[in-house]
Amino acid sequence: MPGNSRRRGAMRKPGTKKGMQVGSGGQRRRGLEGKGPTPRAEERTGHPKARRAASKARAEDQGPRRQTAVRGRPGTAETVAGRNAVVEALRAEIPVKALYVAERIDSDERVREVLKLASDRRLPLLEAPRSELDRVTGGAVHQGLALTVPAYEYAHPDDLLEAAHNAGEVPLVVAVDGVTDPRNLGAVVRSTAAFGGHGVLIPERRSASMTAGAWKTSAGAAARIRVARATNLARQLRAYREAGLFVIGLDGDGELEIADAATLAEPMCLVVGSEGAGMSRVVAQACDLVVRIPITREVESLNAGVAAGVALYEIARARR
Known part of the structure; x- marks a missing residue:
């Protein structure tokens, strides 16, 4: 009957009334509570x-790192870390x-040789x-010895x-395209010096640079070329x-063998590509002639250092 509040469904259950409830259920109180100390950045x-x-941490789990050269941005100094690497560099x-x-370093034959070479020079x-060596080498394994190498002046x-x-x-310049291994670049510099070249040209990007590794492979030729x-x-x-230079590129699919080129005695720029991809398309188009080095079918290609040495020998022989 109307007005009978005892009938079923006539009244709402407590807590089901529409609209704002009394209190916030503790939300405001919890918002005022502190969240504890701010975690460290590493966390x-x-x-x-x-x-x-x-x-x-992942690097430490993988074991000790190889003795190597630590590089910074292009144009900055380089650090050579590790006893073997320092000895070879000197x-x-x-x-x-x-x-x-390092202070109180354990001396061995390598340390004594390093100190003698440093004293002689x-x-x-x-x-x-x-701790200072850790900072200088960027955390590399230095074994108590490190060298700082000045940036190369191109x-x-x-x-x-x-x-x-x-x-x-007669000018003879060697250009490298796509060579990213510093040791290959050092070998090209060494061959250029051995066969009477006047310099090596490299691109600024996507190329090896004159690091400590390139210096070592050049066996001192980098000081002359x-x-x-x-x-x-x-x-x-x-x-x-x-x-006035005649630009010759080296490629496995060259038009003719390098020994058959009739322009080897002229002012020349020899272009050497990488072992895998060779010269890029735009660089090959900039060449006057593309030649090849005859090799057996079992070997697909030569690395840049070896290819440059063979080609420069042929050029030197033609000029004699």
Whole structure:
């Protein structure tokens, strides 16, 4: 009956009334409570320091790292870390800014040789705690020895031609395209010096640079042969053509064998590509002639250092 509040469904159950309820259910109280101390940056997911810490932990799990050279941005100094690496660098007479030796280092034959070579060259010797060597080498395994190597001073591409003219010789420049291994670049520099070249040209991007590894492989030739950088390699090759150089590229599918080329005694720029991809399309189009080195079918290609040495020998033989 109307007005009978006792009938079933006539009244709402407690807590089901529409609209704002009395109180906030503790939400405001919990909002005023502290959340505890702010976690460290290394503990925050996604923070750069947390990513670096995770990367360092993974590297430690993988075991000791190889003794190597620690590089910074292009144009900055380079650090060579590890006893074997430092000994080899000093034997190759790489330019050195400073030699770091850890305090109370355990001496062995390598350490004694390093100290003797440093004394003979009168290199700046810095004795430092291991924490300082860790900072200098960026955490690399240094075994108490590290070298800082100054950034290489590249020449201008025109300087290579000027060196030939000053010597009264027929210009011979070697350009490398796509060579990313510093040891291959060092081998090219060494072959260029051995066969009378006047310089090596490399592109600024996607190319090996004159690191400590390249210096060692060149066996001191880097101190006698200038290395220049080109912003655009194909454009610089066209500039060399306008300056009177004959540009010859090396490729496995070349038009003829290099020994059959009739222009080897002329002013020349020899272009060497990488072992896998060879020269890029735009660089190959900038060449006057593309030649090949005859090899057996069992071997698909030669690396850049070997190919440059063979080709430069043929050029030197033709010029004699």
